[in-house]
Amino acid sequence: MSELVETDVVSDALGVALATGGDFAEVFVEDKASSSAYLDDGRVEELSSGRERGAGIRVVVGETTGFAHTADLSAEGLRSAARAAAAAARGGGGGVRVVTLPAAPHRSVRDIGIDPTGVDKADKVALLRHADEVARARSGSISQVSAGYADSRRRILVANSDGTLAADEVVRTMFNVSCVATGDTGMQTGRESIGHTIGFELFDRYDVADLAARAAERAVTKLGARPAPSGQLPVVIGSGGGGVLFHEACGHGLEADLVAKGASVFAGRQGELVASPLVTLVDDGTMAGEWGNYGIDDEGNLAQRNVLIQDGILTDYMWDVLRSRAEGRPGSGNGRRQSYQHLPMVRMTNTYLLAGTSDPDDIIADTPNGVYVKHLGGGQVNTATGDFVFGMSEAYLIENGEITEPLREGNLIGNGPEVLAGIDAVGNDFAMGPPGTCGKDGQGVPVGDGVPTLRVGALTIGGTAA
Amino acid sequence: MTDLLGLAQRVAAEAGPGEQVEAYVSRSRSVTVRAHGGEVESLSVAEPAGVGIRVVVDGRQGFAHCGSLDDAVVRQTLADARDNARFAEPDEFAGVAHPDGVPLVAAPFDPSVVDALDTSAKVALALELERATTSRDPRVRSVRTAMYGDGVGEAAVATSTGIAVLDRSAEAYLSVAALATDDSGTTAAGSVDAARDPAALDVAMVADDAVSRAVRMLGAGPVPSTRLAVVFEPRLAATLLGLLAGTLTGERVAKGRSLYADRVGESIASSLLTLVDDPTDPRSLSASSCDGEGLATRRTDLVVDGVLQGFMHNTWTARRLGAVSTGSAVRGYRSTPGVGAVALAMVPGSSTHDELVAGIDHGLLVQSLTGLHSGVNTVSGDVSVGAEGFMIRNGVVAEPVREITLASTLQRMLAGIVAVGSDLEWRPGGSAASTIVVGEMSLGGS
Numbered sequence: 001m002s003e004l005v006e007t008d009v010v011s012d013a014l015g016v017a018l019a020t021g022g023d024f025a026e027v028f029v030e031d032k033a034s035s036s037a038y039l040d041d042g043r044v045e046e047l048s049s050g051r052e053r054g055a056g057i058r059v060v061v062g063e064t065t066g067f068a069h070t071a072d073l074s075a076e077g078l079r080s081a082a083r084a085a086a087a088a089a090r091g092g093g094g095g096v097r098v099v100t101l102p103a104a105p106h107r108s109v110r111d112i113g114i115d116p117t118g119v120d121k122a123d124k125v126a127l128l129r130h131a132d133e134v135a136r137a138r139s140g141s142i143s144q145v146s147a148g149y150a151d152s153r154r155r156i157l158v159a160n161s162d163g164t165l166a167a168d169e170v171v172r173t174m175f176n177v178s179c180v181a182t183g184d185t186g187m188q189t190g191r192e193s194i195g196h197t198i199g200f201e202l203f204d205r206y207d208v209a210d211l212a213a214r215a216a217e218r219a220v221t222k223l224g225a226r227p228a229p230s231g232q233l234p235v236v237i238g239s240g241g242g243g244v245l246f247h248e249a250c251g252h253g254l255e256a257d258l259v260a261k262g263a264s265v266f267a268g269r270q271g272e273l274v275a276s277p278l279v280t281l282v283d284d285g286t287m288a289g290e291w292g293n294y295g296i297d298d299e300g301n302l303a304q305r306n307v308l309i310q311d312g313i314l315t316d317y318m319w320d321v322l323r324s325r326a327e328g329r330p331g332s333g334n335g336r337r338q339s340y341q342h343l344p345m346v347r348m349t350n351t352y353l354l355a356g357t358s359d360p361d362d363i364i365a366d367t368p369n370g371v372y373v374k375h376l377g378g379g380q381v382n383t384a385t386g387d388f389v390f391g392m393s394e395a396y397l398i399e400n401g402e403i404t405e406p407l408r409e410g411n412l413i414g415n416g417p418e419v420l421a422g423i424d425a426v427g428n429d430f431a432m433g434p435p436g437t438c439g440k441d442g443q444g445v446p447v448g449d450g451v452p453t454l455r456v457g458a459l460t461i462g463g464t465a466a
Numbered sequence: 467m468t469d470l471l472g473l474a475q476r477v478a479a480e481a482g483p484g485e486q487v488e489a490y491v492s493r494s495r496s497v498t499v500r501a502h503g504g505e506v507e508s509l510s511v512a513e514p515a516g517v518g519i520r521v522v523v524d525g526r527q528g529f530a531h532c533g534s535l536d537d538a539v540v541r542q543t544l545a546d547a548r549d550n551a552r553f554a555e556p557d558e559f560a561g562v563a564h565p566d567g568v569p570l571v572a573a574p575f576d577p578s579v580v581d582a583l584d585t586s587a588k589v590a591l592a593l594e595l596e597r598a599t600t601s602r603d604p605r606v607r608s609v610r611t612a613m614y615g616d617g618v619g620e621a622a623v624a625t626s627t628g629i630a631v632l633d634r635s636a637e638a639y640l641s642v643a644a645l646a647t648d649d650s651g652t653t654a655a656g657s658v659d660a661a662r663d664p665a666a667l668d669v670a671m672v673a674d675d676a677v678s679r680a681v682r683m684l685g686a687g688p689v690p691s692t693r694l695a696v697v698f699e700p701r702l703a704a705t706l707l708g709l710l711a712g713t714l715t716g717e718r719v720a721k722g723r724s725l726y727a728d729r730v731g732e733s734i735a736s737s738l739l740t741l742v743d744d745p746t747d748p749r750s751l752s753a754s755s756c757d758g759e760g761l762a763t764r765r766t767d768l769v770v771d772g773v774l775q776g777f778m779h780n781t782w783t784a785r786r787l788g789a790v791s792t793g794s795a796v797r798g799y800r801s802t803p804g805v806g807a808v809a810l811a812m813v814p815g816s817s818t819h820d821e822l823v824a825g826i827d828h829g830l831l832v833q834s835l836t837g838l839h840s841g842v843n844t845v846s847g848d849v850s851v852g853a854e855g856f857m858i859r860n861g862v863v864a865e866p867v868r869e870i871t872l873a874s875t876l877q878r879m880l881a882g883i884v885a886v887g888s889d890l891e892w893r894p895g896g897s898a899a900s901t902i903v904v905g906e907m908s909l910g911g912s
Contacts, residue, residue: 041721043557045527047550050800051543052516052533063505069512071534088509088585121553144722180723180845187725189845228850230873230910231691261502263610263645263654341514378840380852384610384645384654387869389852391840410850411841413871413910441611460688462841462850462871464908 108295190218228463243449356426716783752896
């Protein structure tokens with residue numbers, strides 16, 4: 001396969017970037033092709049395709065990073081962006097530096113079964129039609145259905161003045177179904193999605209009919225839901241559906257850039273007990289096929305499996321190049337960016353809680369009164385205070401150790417360190433959850449998460465019932 | 467530099483017999499400076515550009531986009547859009563906009579004010595913002611972010627049906643997130659200022675606002691669950707009204723996802739609420755002369771004295787619902803036109819913010835909301851969000867609270883607006899709002 005840009009052109013651009021001085025320079029080249037199809041209101045409304053291709057160049061001088069990007073991947077296009085980045089970094093020194101790169105990039109290789117770009121568009125459309133039919137047939141209460149298919153292929157090449165030269169290619173395929181159910185109590189919604197870093201064989205592993213049926217079922221169930229309680233209760237989080245809890249409760253707070261700025265409640269707590277001993281939390285970019293998986297991060301470092309919390313003890317933060325260079329330690333493969341138009345920063349990959357030993361049925365049976373959250377929505381955290389919220393998109397009351405009535409949607413709020421300490425049961429039924437997009441400082445990147453069934457002693461439930 | 471309108475027109479002219487073609491071409495230039503620890507943390511120069519092409523043939527719509535203005539890439543994008551159209555299902559209402567005779571109102575635009583400021587002045591503003599923020603109060607020694615940013619953008623729309631327009635915008639902003647620390651822990655609070663002219667940005671105001679907000683939250687904790695009156699200051703009122711406006715689009719109505727589909731002419735809110743979307747209002751930083759399909763923007767009355775007046779439309783929703791486009795198509799080059807508000811504005815009431823607070827026995831003055839994307843369902847109307855703020859006891863602002871939720875439904879909140887303030891603010895996001903008091907919401911706490 002041909003390179004996005006020839007090595008000598010990249011090497012030349014790095015030289016230009018450092019021509020006026022500078023401690024570090026990097027060229028990031030990206031070529032992303034995407035396609036999608038969307039059905040709504042009973043009709044295949046639109047097929048779309050897109051192509052984004054360009055390079056981002058950064059130059060670091062002391063504490064300052066200069067950054068510029070270009071859609072022109074010619075030698076002169078890269079030189080021009082390199083000069084702009086160097087000027088932005090206000091490189092004061094002088095002298096010519098020659099950057100020596102390996103002859104060929106380190107290339108991460110993963111198997112893609114069926115390249116989605118080679119699949120007939122009619123086959124993608126047929127999946128949408130099938131999902132629509134199944135969802136509508138599920139219940140007379142289903143009043144609206146939308147379904148989306150999307151695939152992308154992202155090739156990157158990263159080179160820097162430390163001699164790194166690495167390339168990667170990630171294919172993503174995803175599908176989602178959203179339903180509206182209408183009844184006497186108004187409208188309710190249900191959404192399901194699947195996504196993996198694999199090709200069109202996604203649909204050999206998953207049946208869109210199952211997905212559509214579950215989305216429809218969720219919307220219909222909520223028509224009969226009662227208002228959620230207001231206030232603190234024990235909360236049982238369902239297997240697979242609740243990984244966002246850890247993403248918000250501590251994931252962001254363990255990102256080294258926020259730690260270094262004193263904007264994390266977990267700053268300075270390495271080696272300390274920060275969670276229940278039942279908690280072992282891992283961030284793992286190497287998890288094949290998962291939504292947050294890649295070969296190299298967007299700074300050219302290999303994806304890694306990093307244990308963040310071991311048996312309740314904070315073992316390490318997540319790192320990017322700038323932070324790990326500042327600390328004189330190895331990186332952790334967590335430097336990511338939304339596109340070549342963005343600077344990288346510390347980001348999560350696939351974040352998950354390791355399985356425990358409890359039987360999930362026992363966890364519920366041991367909870368006299370509480371809330372069972374089967375499926376979480378998104379979340380948000382204030383890393384400075386540790387307060388975080390996350391939505392419950394499917395939840396039920398637990399009464400006398402049994403799951404009873406469905407609850408209307410709402411947020412739960414808790415404080416990261418308190419919630420981690422308050423985890424008093426972890427099940428043996430680990431599962432990864434649906435694909436997610438994590439937002440930080442205006443950049444979105446794909447992430448995965450997973451949990452076994454677990455219980456938090458007390459969380460504040462944002463309902464309206466007394 | 468590529469002539470954007472010329473490029474868009476060349477693409478639109480490629481339309482074959484029985485085919486409609488629309489090209490949306492945009493380009494912007496932005497500078498972002500982040501300061502931290504008395505140094506420039508980063509300085510980014512961005513010049514993104516791209517083309518989105520929509521093809522409609524026999525009621526079938528296809529779309530493709532590219533992040534490039536290169537002729538060969540644009541030609542391939544047109545071919546992709548045509549191929550995509552083959553696989554969509556026919557829709558009698560599909561099609562690009564036609565000129566509707568509504569004249570364009572020129573929006574305020576002066577790129578020279580952003581361009582005139584050289585990079586060192588922009589860097590100085592970011593550094594000054596951090597310095598000002600960290601020198602106000604001994605408890606605020608650092609920031610999570612302190613930044614200056616600006617952008618100048620232009621976008622052209624041309625169609626084979628005769629539309630050919632170019633719209634431009636320029637804006638500069640300051641943004642800071644202050645961290646305050648004492649024995650009780652650390653808090654964070656942010657503030658933003660935006661203007662068309664960087665000279666109008668107020669460093670001291672942004673620093674003061676962020677510092678006072680961060681410091682006054684120190685020592686906050688949860689309070690027991692209760693029901694109480696809730697005061698939303700202008701910046702949060704603007705957020706709530708944005709949620710409401712999201713339900714008032716023709717797209718939501720046409721596809722059975724609007725709470726208010728059959729309610730035109732009926733009261734959906736307290737009579738104190740009047741809300742319009744008017745992108746021609748030069749006071750809005752989002753003011754623009756044309757929408758994403760190239761039609762002139764215009765004022766749309768959404769709610770007057772609590773009564774629903776109608777919905778916002780783009781070309782498709784208008785045709786589908788037998789209405790007229792309100793010039794409310796919103797988009798970037800990567801997507802087909804959606805429908806949305808651009809410059810929401812409410813009509814202020816007569817009481818000052820302080821008078822409103824003084825009239826509340828048991829309430830909460832909200833400082834920030836979280837989880838709007840996960841806890842607000844604008845189809846069902848359920849609202850449940852995380853909040854920070856202050857208790858109001860007997861008309862007086864009392865202790866700070868955090869780690870609490872506020873819950874209700876959009877329907878009940880709108881009907882339950884018991885007061886609207888006189889303190890109308892045009893916010894950096896382009897909308898105008900004043901303080902809103904909702905009579906009762908559920909607070910979830912300890």
